[in-house]
Amino acid sequence: MSQTGILQQSEISYKQETTPRRFKVFTQRDLDRIEQLGQLPEEIRFEMQAVSSVLPFRVNEYVIDELIDWERVPQDPIFQLTFPQRGMLSEAHYQRMADVYRQGGDKQQIQAVARELRAELNPHPAGQMELNMPTGADGERLEGLQHKYRETVLFFPSQGQTCHSYCSFCFRWAQFVGDKSLRIASSEAAGLHGYLRQHTEVTDLLITGGDPMVMKTKHLRSYLEPLLEPAFDHIQTVRIGTKALTFWPQRFISDADADELIELLGRLVDAGKHVAVMAHYNHWQELRTDVARQAIRRIRDTGAQIRSQGPLLAHINDHADDWARLWTEQVKLGIIPYYMFVERDTGAKAYFEVPLAKAYRIYRDAMKQVSGLARTARGPSMSAGPGKVELQGVTEINGEKVFVLRFIQGRNPEWVQRPFFARYDEQATWLNQLRPAFGEKRFFFEDEYEAMQHERGVSL
DSSP: OOHHHHHHHHHHHHHHHOOOOOOOEEEGGGGGGOGGGGGSOHHHHHHHHHHTTTSOOEEEHHIIIIIOOTTSTTTOHHHHHHSOOGGGSOHHHHHHHHHHHHTTOOHHHHHHHHHHHHHTSOSSOTTTTTTSOOBOTTSOBOTTEEEEETTEEEEOBGGGSSOSSOOTTOTTGGGGSSOGGGOOOBOOHHHHHHHHHHOTTOOEEEEOSSOGGGSOHHHHHHHHGGGGSGGGTTOOEEEEEEOHHHHOGGGGTTSTTHHHHHHHHHHHHHTTOEEEEEEEOOOGGGGOSHHHHHHHHHHHHTTOEEEEEEEEOTTTTOSHHHHHHHHHHHHHTTOEEEEEEEOOSSTTHHHHOOOHHHHHHHHHHHHTTSOGGGTTOEEEEEEOSSEEEEEEEEEEETTEEEEEEEEEEESSGGGBTOEEEEEOOSSOOSGGGOOBSTTOSSOTTHHHHHHHHHHTTOOO
16 A cells, blocks of 8 residues: 555544644744743843844744743753743843843834844854855856755755744754845745756755745645656655754644645655655654654654754753653654754854763763664764764874764765864864864865865855
8 A cells, every 4th residue: 555545544543633723923022922931030031032133033832832841941941942041142242232122222223233243143154155055057046055965955945934933043043034135045946946957966855944844735845746757866865854843743733734745745755755854853852742743653654754853052952861862762753863963153052052072972971871773863963164074082092182073974075984183172162163183284174175165256
């Protein structure tokens, strides 16, 4: 029996398990309408208002009611994941915005200061705008596409450039602040398909955002159904990056077009595509509701795989026990642990970043607690300009303490799996803070990477 046949048989049982819930969202304008915040001191609510004027804020009622333990606020990890905190801005930035509010500044004044502060927060790290976006036959940049690695193209559908709730650490925060100059998006399905036809070296398409699962299935279908044509046989894998399994699992269960979405995934699988839902998880609390587990089962029934990824974050999950519990629960539910990332050098990074040395200790201590099936998570991994760089360990060579690193992915595929060494640094949190070991002046990839930047006209 085909996957779609299995879906038809199981539709009734899924619907009986879940009472449809209305999606209700709160943004910065609605902070005073969130009843649970009334238990917090007025000073903290003021801080939230100021911070959310700079960094995007959006949370829905399901997250508020089902995922946050309000008895643990503000320490609760899901509260930290979704609600603004004063430390997410530097003290200087916070005071600048707070002063505007204290002085009774109007909307235009608040927005002007916010734009200035955002420009100082590295809104597009790792060469997203300058190096990752390809050009068409006419030499014009193709909006809404990124092609950083040979085998993989990222596509940002314009209908999916928001989320059911926003993660406070998000490295794509600039997509959500209303500034079109900072946004990566396209509604041109023809542009995507034309590019894929021309680039047969591409095997993987990643639909990303924002969150593609916020858009209607009919829009998602317009991007994905054409991939069933013979011209796209080289596209072996369709990945969909989403936080919906945490923030709105009803998308796969009780939304008006949930059945159409499940059918679409099943059709892709039946046609021979590998469908991978790249689920963003940050804490085991996200897995504890019945509807979240139902959504996982329903996706898996299509034949699609679910792979989990997320960054290591201070205030949220910087404990080995939390990662071990998360990975163990995921394996139990049929999810494949995929990546532990390092918080990127953008936005509220100073609040969330964890030194690489500590990150490795947490990763290793978590790995020691789980079975082999949960040891598929790679990390700690930095999605940096040159590529995905994994910290593999700490050791001593000829009397020098070093970090052992390797490229999991690289702008040049020849860099992949090549080990290299950096001086041990207890404080470093990102690749550009590391220095080569053994007296070397530069890492082996630096000259070539700089040449790539010069070729694209990027100022160094």
